[in-house]
Amino acid sequence: MTTARPANPVRSGNPALLGVAGLAGLLLVIELVPRIGLVDERFLPPASTIAGALADEASDAAFWAALADTIVAWAIGLAVAVVAGVLAGLVIGSVPVLRALTASTVEFLRPIPSVALIPLAVLMYGTDLGSTLLLVCYASFWQVLVQVLYGVADVDPVAFETAKSFRFSAWARIRHVLWPTALPYVFTGVRLAASVALVLAITAELVIGSPGLGKEIAVAQSSDAVPTMYALVVVTGLLGVLINLLARTGERRLLAWHQSVRGEVPV
């Protein structure tokens, strides 16, 4: 005999609500751990103190200027990397000779950690925006390039021959067959590049001291303003979440036709 079981309150819970509950739990832990003395407050201030520091920062014009610097460096670097990566990917991907010619070079240059270029960046641009951009562009470019190459390789030969048989021009074949096929890959590349770009922007500012949130974190640390340092770290985290959210929303809207977004359609 089977009886109707009452719905499990956790399993039937609203996922958004559960997410918020999880976050609240984390904040509670961060609040309690330093208060009961598990960790020295000098290294981890309670959540409420960090929140207070965050509020102080929000009323400081210098903080907003630093945030703007980081965002500008991130956006310019990412834009340059995306445009360059997409163009290079389309050209290299559609010419087999170029693809074969560049394959080993790409595999060699891609794994070089961007941070290894910090000395070069300093040499070239000092502590200006330029050095941040160099690192951001270098790291993000490969993410986009590699994805576009995958995308171009994924073009369906039947779709391509269809376009050919209807006498599409070379440009029309790129515009109407190659590009839409590569687009989901481009999005993946951009999403990956957006996160990497933020990491590199903060790293550059932190290590080189070019203007931005990273530099502010370093300054807070060296002047022993630990709650402020944490507050700034939280801001970089929020920035990361926001960037990811933005990328995913864009992806959903523009790729409604794609299998990964539309799911299985009952016919």
Place this chain on the structure above:
Amino acid sequence: MLEVKGLRKVYRSGSREVEALRDLTFTVDNGDLVCLVGPSGCGKTTLLRCIAGLLDPTAGDVRVNGKAVDGPPEGMAVVFQEYGRSLFPWMSVRDNVELPLKQKKVARARRTELVEQSLDAVGLSGSESAYPWQLSGGMQQRVAIARAVAYEPQTLLMDEPFAAVDAQTRADLEDLVRRLWKRLGVTILFVTHDIDESVYLGQRVVMLSSSPTVVQDELIIDLPAERDQLTTRADPAFIAMRTRVYEQIQAAKKNAGQ
């Protein structure tokens, strides 16, 4: 008029050579509906790709209305077997049908008219804004046919277009092709591995041998122009002709086995 003369195609990879087509010669007159039938693996698709200008033959030539084919010729449309891959999933049905017309620089008003007419002709009015992947297989192939018809080709190549749809849909689509052919006066070369289909559809059936392929035999199908899935297929003349084609295909296979 479609002329294939001494067509030969050898695939080379490294030092290995595979002769897919040995020596093919046949013609399709303007306004004819000719079916090409042959055992599986006999190079039907290779032949069709050579005719469509998508593949360069090793020797021999293909002429469409007197002009040698050295790339996809003007006034020709191809319907592929793999409708799901031939239609663009990122475009609605309407856009899929309209895109080749845009490439052909047809004026907007005329495009709208052609898209509407061709979708109506294949029985898909009302599905214009659906995406291909929202439709069943048979309907998707109808979209591909509508796209070819809207293009107003003089020559229509069909590469086993109904191999992937179920038997009932297949019968409907066969009748659709006959209807469109009669209405539009277009020249159709229809490639199939289905013997009954070739006899039912064609005015003439060209039988191919196994690979390396030559023309095994040709047969004029003198059935009445009005064909019907029930009566035509039960007609003794139909059965005699399908038997004849079947025997030839079997003979082709046996020759290849020796």
